[in-house]
Amino acid sequence: MERYNFKLIEEKWQKKWDKNKTFLSKIDKSKKKFYCLEMFPYPSGKIHMGHVRNYTIGDVLARFKILNNFNVLHPMGWDSFGMPAENAARQNNLDPKSWTEKNISVMKSQLKKLGLSIDWDREISTCSPEYYKHQQEFFLELYDKGLVYRKENYVNWDPVDQTVLANEQVIDGKGWRSGAAVERKKLNQWFFNITKFSNELLDNLKNLSEWPNKVKIMQQNWIGKSFGCEVSFKINSKKDVKQINCYTTRPDTLFGMSFLALSVDHPVAKFYEKDPEFIKFKEECSRTGTTEESIAVAEKMGFKTDLEAVNPLDEKIKVPVYFANFVLMDYGLGAVFGCPAHDQRDLDFAKKYNLKITPVVKPDNTENFEIKDIAYTGEGKLFNSNFLNNLKVPYESINKTIDYLEQKKIGKRKTNFRLKDWGISRQRYWGCPIPIAYDENNNPIKIPKELLPVELPEIKKFNSVGNPLEEMEDWKKVKINGKTCKRETDTLDTFVDSSWYFLRFCSAKNLEYGYDRKDANYWMPVDQYIGGVEHAILHLLYSRFFMHALSYQNKDFNIKEPFKGLFTQGMVCHETYKDRNNNWVSPDEITTINGRKFLKDDSKHEIKVGPSESMSKSKRNTIDPEEIIKNFGADAVRFFILSDSPPEKDVQWSDEGMVSSYKFIQKLWILNQKILDKIKINQSNTVDNELKKITSQFIQNVEINIKNFSYNKIIANFHEVYSKLNKIIEKKIGKVDWITNYKDILIAMSPVIPHFSSECLELLKIEEKISWPAIDKKILIEENINIVIQINGKTRGIISTNKDISEEQLLSEIDKISKIKNYYKNKIIKKKIFIPKKLINIVVT
């Protein structure tokens, strides 16, 4: 028998799809649209297994929707600005542009080998001027709407590389590359006013019913809405400080206040700038500032000022004012009042500096209430609180206290958000230039529309330090309205690029504007967005913001939520290996002898097998998809990557599993030939219900499982239908029967293994346009079913009987089975529970 030559067949179909533009998408109002989008890749060099998984999941859905007569948009592009290109350019002495373009062409050819149903005519690349021109226009539009502004902000500055570092590039307070101690530096930077939409971004989450709950909760926490109030504290001091305001969610604990704590960046700090003790303290604070863990563990430290704060509820109570390392300037007002009895941080602080600890909340039904090492944050009643005593904590106490403070005009109810505005300036070359210039007084001036795009100047050589744009004197000069101005040399955060690319896909070639109104209104929102959960917060939130911002004050565009459905897939994992020198070893350097692993050229020293972790270059536990496709074919890889785990969970790469998927395709091929042979022999026009039932069952299962993203179960369905067909093949079934049923089975398989299915359908001489088969539900209703017989809730037998059997009939049937009867004869039957079509439970004593 002829083997399945996946190489020839897959190439044949890929060429055909390409040539016929099978997946070209056009507006067609006679059909329902379906916008299927997977997160576009960063062109890092080669595709990895994560891409294979991501794009296979999306492709199965897109092809399924096409078969169901949806008008499907399934595009692909490149998130092609970003630091890796700069790093590669620095290392290898080349320019980021050609590096990126080379990677794109490699990865594009790799993706094509997967046989994806992509409309490549809509391909976009964020680093091309045709794309970022529109982004610059959007920037200016948002600028006009007041959603973009400039302010001074701290950055992580690497003094050796002369560059700004992202938070994740700061490791233990040092630059990841240079190893130099990172400094805090104040720079003028551009911001998007994302906080303007805090409430909307939060409230709209509840309408996103097709998003994973997990992601919605993460965004909710990130936005971090809290209810509380601002309280003013009178200050007694010789300095010019009359009042300090604090934000609090617990104003009801004011009578327990024993100090006031300020951030070292608080405006009041200016009075202490020359105090050497304060300078020392501030330095100490910034030293323990970088890693998250160290922050959490860091000891509470304070610097006592000569200020004195007055308790607004009782002017007789006066407390000291400290600067404290645990108060942050960028949350609330950079100042808090300390209530040690009911806040752990305050308690730690109070103990260290011997401050008063006055409990004001006690749990109900307690007599002797004392605070020792743990602050009490639970419910209860107020005490030690003068006129607030006996109020119920928290709801009543908080609200009544705020009412009182508002009445006395010493406090104001206030909602606070954790969300901060989005800093979009990056001191980098390989990004979208910010379309702004500065006049001689350093006032920002918009680059006029007709001068867009502001193109990135080409560079030949990449210096190892700084942003090369800074040194391009010719490029920096620009004439606006006859005035010579200096260009902004910062570029945009690459998250901006990916905040609207899905919109661009709707009208990828539109020259006038970033999108075409007609196209956007037809295709948007994305019906199903698929990607890694690592983008659950920033990318998704920024994209949501961007659509809100474009919709803002815009009567032509009102798409606020870009992603109707969201699916977050898990990672692809593989065992990790280390040699005897503790160096990571790649799986393809290893050979297995008698279940033990060795280096291929060293059979003496065994390889240490580590835990399975997500594939990464640094741990060298990656599997190259191109190699795998070359050896097993795209269909087999697609089949395997879906097989082992539910798509939302991590999947374990397994060589055995891959081989078994490959073999399964081969088995399907053999079966296909057997069926073709049968069709030739038996020309009769019979109707075979068994075959029809197998077919209908399969189609129904696959359909349900695709809809629920239970792709691993589809693979099980494939195995089941194979083994059933393989059994029924010897039965005398006529030509027509085989063709009608087998055709439907092949169509139902095609979303997962499109090349194989297409080839078999062609061999079956199916020429009409295929669509998802309708099933005859009646045939799936079984006349005879299994009914479970339980005695006292334990299964004692199963009866195969007519589905409509009555309780009495069933009981008399059971009575005939002595094995079961033994369990209840000579006993009193207390109760019988009969669930038609399912079971009967006889309760005896």
Next chain:
RNA sequence: GGGGCGAUGGCGGAAUUGGUAGACGCGUUGGUCUUAGGAACCAAUAUGGCAACAUGUGAAGGUUCGAGUCCUUUUCGCCCUACCA
């Protein structure tokens, strides 16, 4: 510290609304065919037991005729977030 998710054979995982626990795959074992098999095919495979049977979904309770599924308590693991006032 806060929040979320999860725990089922040797492994990955199935199990609509509470109703035959372990689908499907991997691995393992036995067999057939082969010069050979790391190929193909067939069979077995939760645990204990010759068997009847008993026990089994992290642990302990509870609700129910019946619990992997619901409730309470608890242990462990993973993820996110982080001095959020």
